[in-house]
Amino acid sequence: MNLKRIKEKAIYYFFFLTGILAVIILLGIFLMLLLNGLQTFRDVRFSDFFFGTVWNPSAYGESSYGILSMIVSTFMVTLGAMIIAVPLGIGAAAYIAEIASQRTRDILKTIMGILAGIPSVVIGFIGIVLVGPFIARVFGLSSGLNALNGSILLAVMSLPTIISVSEDAIREVPKEYKEASYALGANRWMTLIKVTIPAAYSGIIVSIMLGIGRAIGETMTVLMATGNASAMPHSFFDSVRTITATIAIEMGEVPYGTTHYYALFAVGATLFLISLGVNLIAEIVTSKYRGAKV
């Protein structure tokens, strides 16, 4: 019995240590980004950095370090992806959880697993050769390498996350809610729309937040498919260059210890804070959801 206690203690401390380690690593990453990033502001004004629209560190003339158009681009592509993926994802989740037969459900879940496993470079390639040219043809544009292309691809990439988390949420709605609805004479469709989905609301919000997190940090696909023009976008048909793409493109060329080098860290720190915010919202909503259920 004593041995068992020791074993349990050991297991407890092992997981405690791994947890602590994860926190330390996260803090370390953030501190590194922050400390390096802050050096930027010895040469660049804070307001020029966050509100400047021209990012051109390797300029012919004077370098400029404004990240606003990058941030707008990132949010635009993410927003576009969510406009496409959220209705589709919730619909698919409701179908899988409530309507589909066991067999269909199994098939759909397998397909989703495969979809989630496609490497982002392959999705990006599809964006270049298939989706982009299609967009260009449909809308009569000269090129389909734009924010819309990125949005569509990111929507596809975040669908598996949104569907599986939403499906869990919809499934966890207590049977009594639905039975009560049926008892009042509502049909299956009305019950789903008016009772089940609203009851799963917080779980669905979490799924959307996770989807946003997936989309906002994606690099390879947007790098390949959105055209990478650093100008401020005015519509979804403009080429955009996101935060992640900028870091990926420029990290390889930048000389160590220059303003450009530090600026990339500052850009990374900004993205880190945005992701942190999104995850925090997801976490708050989840804990509220759990609290409500007890």
Next chain:
Amino acid sequence: MLAGCARREASDAFIQIKGSDTEVNLVQRLAEEFMKDHQIYIAITGGGSGTGIASLINKQTDIANSSRAMKDEEIKLAKDNGVDPVAIVFALDGLALIVHESLPVESLTLDEISQIYRGEVTNWKEVGGPDLGISMYGRQSNSGTYIYLRDNVIKGDYSPKVRSMNGTAQIVEAVRKDKAGIGYVGIGYIIDDKGNTLSGIKSLEIAKDINSPFVSPLDPENVKSGLYPIVRPLYQYTDGKPKGNILNLILFELSDRGQDLVMKEGYYPVTSEYMEINESLGIFE
């Protein structure tokens, strides 16, 4: 004396070359051909022009391949380190401006190219084409070609509307799909194995200024004669004047056989202008 001779030959029988990724395949090809006739081993690695130059400064390579001239501070650093960089131009790299094959624009001056990429000219009708917005494609800022064109042709900042592509092949792919597109690529990328231009695109005829003739980069004669204006020299740097097998390698590269290989690989032979610069080094006796 015999022993001394053998040792000298042994140290001379291994040449190390580092640097430019643009040059690495070409130099590999040339070296393979050279090794067929010489008892010598040549090791070639890429890593970029900067890497090659740094290795030369640190005396870690015999030859540094570089697709750009060494900067003043690099030369100073080398001299401080007891290295005396000598530059030899062994090939030229031509840049073509490509557009969609259906675009009724055949030629541009350097000034027009500059205005397009600076974002001052935004419609093809301003340069004699149809009423169509220009969509520009270029490389990312870590590309040597991006820097070369910026410093030598654009002479200013690229418009932020230029789409920066991951590689030259992507520029070709994009322009092929874009009726209003323009892009810059190394000649080697738009010619297939049989020497024909790839389908879907065409390369523009370029003139240095309005008083110069418009010439195509597809005819090597135009590059050789210096009429085609967008070519950059490809350098090899050695520490001091090349001697022994290093000199033999360079002489082979500049020979007719070497220059033929250069052309087969999609690059251009050294023009008389650059040959004179090479000769002024006094390494050929």
